[in-house]
Amino acid sequence: xxxxxxxxxxxxxxxxxxxxxxxxxxxxxxxxxxxxxxxxxxxxxxxxxxxxxxxxxxxxxxxxxxxxxxxxxxxxxxxxxxxxxxxxxxxxxxxxxxxxxxxxxxxxxxxxxxxxxxxxxxxxxxxxxxxxxxxxxxxxxxxxxxxxxxxxxxxxxxxxxxxxxxxxxxxxxxxxxxxxxxxxxxxxxxxxxxxxxxxxxxxxxxxxxxxxxxxxxxxxxxxxxxxxxxxxxxxxxxxxxxxxxxxxxxxxxxxxxxxxxxxxxxxxxxxxxxxxxxxxxxxxxxxxxxxxxxxx
Amino acid sequence: xxxxxxxxxxxxxxxxxxxxxxxxxxxxxxxxxxxxxxxxxxxxxxxxxxxxxxxxxxxxxxxxxxxxxxxxxxxxxxxxxxxxxxxxxxxxxxxxxxxxxxxxxxxxxxxxxxxxxxxxxxxxxxxxxxxxxxxxxxxxxxxxxxxxxxxxxxxxxxxxxxxxxxxxxxxxxxxxxxxxxxxxxxxxxxxxxxxxxxxxxxxxxxxxxxxxxxxxxxxxxxxxxxxxxxxxxxxxxxxxxxxxxxxxxxxxxxxxxxxxxxxxxxxxxxxxxxxxxxxxxxxxxxxxxxxxxxxxxxxxxxxxxxxxxxxxxxxxxxxxxxxxxxxxxxxxxxxxxxxxxxxxxxxxxxxxxxxxxxxxxxxxxxxxxxxxxxxxxxxxxxxxxxxxx
Numbered sequence: 152x153x154x155x156x157x158x159x160x161x162x163x164x165x166x167x168x169x170x171x172x173x174x175x176x177x178x179x180x181x182x183x184x185x186x187x188x189x190x191x192x193x194x195x196x197x198x199x200x201x202x203x204x205x206x207x208x209x210x211x212x213x214x215x216x217x218x219x220x221x222x223x224x225x226x227x228x229x230x231x232x233x234x235x236x237x238x239x240x241x242x243x244x245x246x247x248x249x250x251x252x253x254x255x256x257x258x259x260x261x262x263x264x265x266x267x268x269x270x271x272x273x274x275x276x277x278x279x280x281x282x283x284x285x286x287x288x289x290x291x292x293x294x295x296x297x298x299x300x301x302x303x304x305x306x307x308x309x310x311x312x313x314x315x316x317x318x319x320x321x322x323x324x325x326x327x328x329x330x331x332x333x334x335x336x337x338x339x340x341x342x343x344x345x346x347x348x349x350x351x352x353x354x355x356x357x358x359x360x361x362x363x364x365x366x367x368x369x370x371x372x373x374x375x376x377x378x379x380x381x382x383x384x385x386x387x388x389x390x391x392x393x394x395x396x397x398x399x400x401x402x403x404x405x406x407x408x409x410x411x412x413x414x415x416x417x418x419x420x421x422x423x424x425x426x427x428x429x430x431x432x433x434x435x436x437x438x439x440x441x442x443x444x445x446x447x
Numbered sequence: 448x449x450x451x452x453x454x455x456x457x458x459x460x461x462x463x464x465x466x467x468x469x470x471x472x473x474x475x476x477x478x479x480x481x482x483x484x485x486x487x488x489x490x491x492x493x494x495x496x497x498x499x500x501x502x503x504x505x506x507x508x509x510x511x512x513x514x515x516x517x518x519x520x521x522x523x524x525x526x527x528x529x530x531x532x533x534x535x536x537x538x539x540x541x542x543x544x545x546x547x548x549x550x551x552x553x554x555x556x557x558x559x560x561x562x563x564x565x566x567x568x569x570x571x572x573x574x575x576x577x578x579x580x581x582x583x584x585x586x587x588x589x590x591x592x593x594x595x596x597x598x599x600x601x602x603x604x605x606x607x608x609x610x611x612x613x614x615x616x617x618x619x620x621x622x623x624x625x626x627x628x629x630x631x632x633x634x635x636x637x638x639x640x641x642x643x644x645x646x647x648x649x650x651x652x653x654x655x656x657x658x659x660x661x662x663x664x665x666x667x668x669x670x671x672x673x674x675x676x677x678x679x680x681x682x683x684x685x686x687x688x689x690x691x692x693x694x695x696x697x698x699x700x701x702x703x704x705x706x707x708x709x710x711x712x713x714x715x716x717x718x719x720x721x722x723x724x725x726x727x728x729x730x731x732x733x734x735x736x737x738x739x740x741x742x743x744x745x746x747x748x749x750x751x752x753x754x755x756x757x758x759x760x761x762x763x764x765x766x767x768x769x770x771x772x773x774x775x776x777x778x779x780x781x782x783x784x785x786x787x788x789x790x791x792x793x794x795x796x797x798x799x800x801x802x803x804x805x806x807x808x809x810x811x812x813x814x815x816x817x818x819x820x821x822x823x824x825x826x827x828x829x830x831x832x833x834x835x836x
Contacts, residue, residue: 252671254639260566261598290770290801305716310768334566363563386719389726397700397715397737427727428720429824
């Protein structure tokens with residue numbers, strides 16, 4: 152078991168023959184990801200990296216039994232590619248693209264209503280279950296197998312937290328990047344729910360940012376529904392109001408949006424909170440000790 | 448991307464939304480001419496800057512003669528208007544909007560936003576017009592009405608009637624309100640707007656009551672500008688920080704802050720966290736700068752140059768956790784930047800991730816004096832110590 156992707160996942164790449172998809176498909180296969188093919192409209196019937204290329208996701212699913220898609224399609228076409236994946240019955244679709252129009256995401260979220268595809272992203276490094284499956288662009292070598300589930304908006308801050316934990320001997324069950332955009336396909340709460348149900352995950356780290364209500368909503372959900380401890384951090388205590396700090400979603404529009412307010416709320420809801428980005432690893436270690444969780 | 452009030456009014460007018468008769472002027476003579484053309488005996492002269500709070504700052508004046516229109520326009524154009532949103536240096540007024548003054552009977556607030564909770568366009572309305580909606584939300588949240596719009600179905604008439612009734616638009620004003628709300632929604636959807644704020648929406652007129660948009664603010668999705676040519680042409684670069692514009696031309700995301708520790712980081716989240724780590728060590732970051740993925744030596748050099756254009760910068764903290772990036776490219780870029788820019792301030796460098804050993808080796812063998820850091824905490828501590836001397 153793990154969250155969203157595992158050694159049993161059958162992965163396709165949408166936009167397979169592009170430069171980035173090629174690089175990351177090869178990298179994913181190195182850690183054992185079961186890549187079964189890809190989709191590039193117009194190139195159906197050819198092969199790439201020794202794997203079949205299809206014109207449509209539906210064909211790829213029919214021929215390979217794919218259930219996970221890594222969407223490496225440029226931002227203007229990302230939402231369409233994701234809806235194609237949903238239509239074809241893909242279970243988990245991850246979109247890396249940074250710059251997907253917000254109105255496209257509004258339509259996408261409406262389109263998937265009532266369907267059970269998990270959409271991760273956009274603007275995310277993706278998902279990795281160490282040693283089993285990588286669907287994204289993160290440096291796989293920093294992720295060691297363990298029992299800590301990690302979910303973040305930011306890619307590089309996810310790497311940072313992972314390295315801090317690795318230095319303390321703590322490994323990862325699955326890492327999920329939900330992305331830095333204002334509308335995410337999957338929110339923190341959905342990922343927390345998956346981690347709570349996953350027997351390999353014993354503790355969860357949630358790394359948020361300024362802007363939007365979802366860190367606090369997830370913390371509230373965790374208080375009411377989770378037995379596993381959750382460690383929280385929110386980046387941006389030094390961010391000025393009203394400025395987009397790189398990520399489209401990272402903007403303080405009201406008092407509840409600040410990093411300080413979110414971390415206060417998390418603490419009040421019983422989460423372990425790392426107030427300093429350099430202390431995420433040690434806060435996880437402390438929470439594990441207090442809860443009698445073995446280091447793996 | 449934001450636009451001026453006059454552009455927002457012209458855009459709304461093209462969707463059939465009632466706005467006052469008016470025109471834009473770039474000089475006092477032109478202002479007088481516009482007032483003459485639109486006629487009437489009372490005009491409003493409004494300074495066109497993106498920031499809000501113009502009224503209180505003297506950027507909106509009601510006048511009763513053509514001479515006064517000209518005098519007021521002359522006084523506004525070319526000055527720096529300081530409002531609570533501009534910062535102390537203010538924004539330079541390059542044009543004014545002149546419109547016929549309206550007889551205002553009552554004011555309302557009508558906003559269309561993308562609600563991050565419901566992930567849908569949502570109407571926010573209030574009978575308390577002319578006020579900051581944030582103020583109303585704080586003092587009288589029960590006076591705010593919200594209506595969520597299903598993107599597959601669009602805004603329905605009954606939803607508009609609900610909103611109109613709740614804020615007190617009755618009788619012949621109700622059908623006007625329905626038409627107006629549906630038009631603003633269509634405009635927002637067609638043009639990839641992130642926000643459309645009408646404040647105030649007003650009942651005007653001497654005879655029959657008429658709804659009219661007296662001020663409007665739009666912001667648009669930068670990620671959708673590729674398919675919004677007409678909107679892109681409305682961009683006013685003079686309203687943006689020239690350094691931020693230059694940085695974005697190089698694929699860098701730069702935001703000036705008021706400290707003295709320059710920052711160059713990859714990834715927005717780690718960049719924010721690096722500023723936080725500096726702050727927690729008692730230091731003050733001079734900027735936010737995300738070099739993004741695939742940082743070439745040229746990109747790193749440009750980043751150093753832009754950071755160093757700020758005379759307050761006493762040292763630069765470089766924090767790179769390479770995923771798609773490669774530490775060896777970053778190291779080469781830093782050496783190139785040091786040589787070509789003749790950097791005098793200390794550079795504190797923390798490298799991690801892909802090709803970190805090669806990167807560290809390149810820095811160590813360069814003969815240049817980088818201060819290397821083991822991790823984020825160490826990097827922030829060393830940067831703050833460097834500034835303190």
